[in-house]
Amino acid sequence: MTGAGFDGVDLDLLADYIGGALIGTPDDERIGALVAEDPVWREAYQRLAPGMATVGATLRDLPVEPMPGDLAARLDSLFVPAPVAVPDSSVTDSDAVGESSNSVPAKVVDLAEAQRERAAGARPRRRVRWVAPISVAAGVVIVAGFGLSQLAGDDATDSGASESTAGGAVPMIAMAPEIMQSGFDYDATTLSSPPATIGGSRTAQSAEASAHNDGLSAPDSGLSRLLDPGLLADCLEAITRENAGGELSVSSVDYASYTGVPALIVRFTAVNGGWAWAVGADCGTPGGDADALQKVPVR
């Protein structure tokens, strides 16, 4: 750095010298000699050293800026545990299984648990659990009754069936998310307003896919990793972070493509509105981001 009338003086080096950063290096003696013997360096030192000390004092005196109340509340909402759903024994299996488009899907997967299991090195459980609204990362992503019915290996529910929110124990679910594997190639327009035909692809896919492992065939597109509930949860978490709109309520997930690139199409609402995101196969990889290909607001 030069300037401010310090021609001929390397101000960065002089600053290092004044700040003690050169101690123990050959430059320490060299700059010290220049300051002691060279009038230009001497004057620069005399001007700069007090100024740097004044800056230090001024910085120490800067007023503290308190955390905004809304941020404190946001952090509280992120890390304070969400209320636990109370099992409602009055809800029968048949009540819950008889899902409609306005209810919680009959079979859901606890993404948070899948994430924990994967972290522990275990394979995700294929057994269906009934869960209340699912909290990933302590409330970051709430995937309400995520309907991964294709992952069901057994339609016979365990005792957790009574935990279903279908009976209204915790009325936090606004809609039942759709899981689709349309294979449709979206663009910005169709991402914003999908063709009506896409919604119907789920049934066809589910029927077709039922011959496969857990009900949903792995896409040929490279998206198969995102069939893993734990990895899907990581992806949704990455979207939540990148969206920075707080809690995410996912309405649909479609294994498809975007302008020819394999993509998961995620439709959700958050504090910052309704969105449709196309994310790539690397969504939620460790150390990565959402691998977003396109984001469009949806009204």
Add this chain to the structure above:
Amino acid sequence: MPGAGETAPGDAELIRAHVAGDPDAFAELVRRHRDRLWAVAVRTVGDREEAADALQDALLNAHRNAARFRGDSAVTTWLHRIVVNACLDRLRRRQAHPTVPLPDGSRGDDRPSAPEPAAPAADHDTALVVREALAALPAEQRAAIVLVDVQGYPVSEAAVILGVAEGTIKSRCARGRARMAVALGFLRGEGNRAAGGHVPSGSGSVTPLPAGHDRRDQR
């Protein structure tokens, strides 16, 4: 949470409890340290909204990766490191996609060129002008100065937080202070631009000229 007569758990205990599945532990940790973490974030990023997002991202990251905390440093040091890294990531992204004027008047980019003089003093109070000069520093210098000069962390701890040598911290702080001194007109023999020429009291006028070189460590 402990009842009457019980000692509050330490930070490391809270981390262990969180990893073990205690749903309250991390929230308590955040409550303890969030004000200081916020102070670092907002001074480093220079924009309140971005600082809020950076802090949130960082805490989510810490929440998720708490099991990786090995206890080599204090929990607060670890948290600060994550927060500062999140801030620097945002600054780098901002630099890669310049440039929108920030609400506080600082530049949107983070260019490593020499600082421009601060805004005319008559229009700003000292703190505002100093904040602007701080925001104009290159990100690495700013982060070091925020930790050492603004927040008062020892050079050694700032070095751990930023993952560099102590000498690097000293250099970044010194060069940053020098840039600010030039930008603010704090050089001796020059009317300063902060607050209409008022020079804050400090040790600025007593630095002796070295005969040889006495040790001038920041701490």
